[in-house]
Amino acid sequence: MTNEELITYFDEQLFLPDLKATSKDELFEEIVDQFVKIKYLKNREILLDMLRRREQLGSTGIGKNVAIPHGRTTSASDVMIAFGKSKQGIEYNSVDNKPVNLVFMIIAPPQDENNIYLPILGKMVEILNKSKTRSKLMEAETYEEFIDIILKG
Amino acid sequence: MEKSQLELLVALQDLDMMIEEISEVKRLGFSAEREEELRKAREELANKIKKPLVYSYEKLKKRYKRAIVPVGEDNTCLGCFIKLPTSLSSIGRTDAEVIYCEGCGRILYWLS
Numbered sequence: 001m002t003n004e005e006l007i008t009y010f011d012e013q014l015f016l017p018d019l020k021a022t023s024k025d026e027l028f029e030e031i032v033d034q035f036v037k038i039k040y041l042k043n044r045e046i047l048l049d050m051l052r053r054r055e056q057l058g059s060t061g062i063g064k065n066v067a068i069p070h071g072r073t074t075s076a077s078d079v080m081i082a083f084g085k086s087k088q089g090i091e092y093n094s095v096d097n098k099p100v101n102l103v104f105m106i107i108a109p110p111q112d113e114n115n116i117y118l119p120i121l122g123k124m125v126e127i128l129n130k131s132k133t134r135s136k137l138m139e140a141e142t143y144e145e146f147i148d149i150i151l152k153g
Numbered sequence: 154m155e156k157s158q159l160e161l162l163v164a165l166q167d168l169d170m171m172i173e174e175i176s177e178v179k180r181l182g183f184s185a186e187r188e189e190e191l192r193k194a195r196e197e198l199a200n201k202i203k204k205p206l207v208y209s210y211e212k213l214k215k216r217y218k219r220a221i222v223p224v225g226e227d228n229t230c231l232g233c234f235i236k237l238p239t240s241l242s243s244i245g246r247t248d249a250e251v252i253y254c255e256g257c258g259r260i261l262y263w264l265s
């Protein structure tokens with residue numbers, strides 16, 4: 001999985017640089033509503049259910065103010081990644097108990113072409129492990145800037 | 154609002170897929186230690202679904218790996234690629250009823 005491949009799974013309509021949510025529940029609803037709004041899927045409850053169940057298994061707040069909520073759902077047609085940023089921070093019950101400022105929500109269908117979902121998850125973890133990339137992402141205002149950071153990340 | 158039997162079945166399949174990939178997700182560095190809790194949630198969810206539906210879900214899962222298949226924009230079953238009667242799609246799109254594909258027998262889910 002190259003960075004060039006990775007950026008093809010982002011969408012400007014799923015770039016949310018100013019999240020309003022302050023809790024995990026609000027965050028999931030805010031991003032899922034955007035997925036529904038752009039007609040990526042039609043049933044918000046099915047996706048919300050899946051995301052909440054994933055948190056039951058273990059927090060997707062991976063620490064260092066980053067969360068990567070993720071999962072496969074029957075209701076999705078393609079792999080898609082939403083990005084959200086919160087300046088005030090979101091209460092997330094992360095592994096290091098820190099609030100979350102950077103969110104990458106990764107949704108995949110049951111079967112995806114070339115089985116790309118898990119490599120994407122791995123690549124995102126790798127990119128977000130770099131503190132320089134995280135601080136640059138906090139500064140990104142436009143989608144172009146954002147994509148450029150991911151490309152170089 | 155009360156969830157339909159189809160919505161519960163879709164949630165069950167989503168949960169089964171999650172359970173299948175726990176070890177892969179862990180290997181990537183994610184926290185996924187409460188597997189037992191998730192399996193319990195799976196049983197609770199299955200208990201909310203009518204028994205004959207759960208049986209047919211399990212049977213289809215054994216045969217095809219995925220019991221529920223998506224229906225494409227052109228009203229085709231994306232499992233067996235049979236063209237479905239257009240009369241099905243208006244009810245199918247509401248997620249209100251469990252509809253089986255007349256080609257392959259799998260449960261249909263309209264993506265849009």
Ligand SMILES: [Zn+2]
Pocket residue numbers: 230231232233234235254255256257258259
């Ligand atoms: Zn079929």
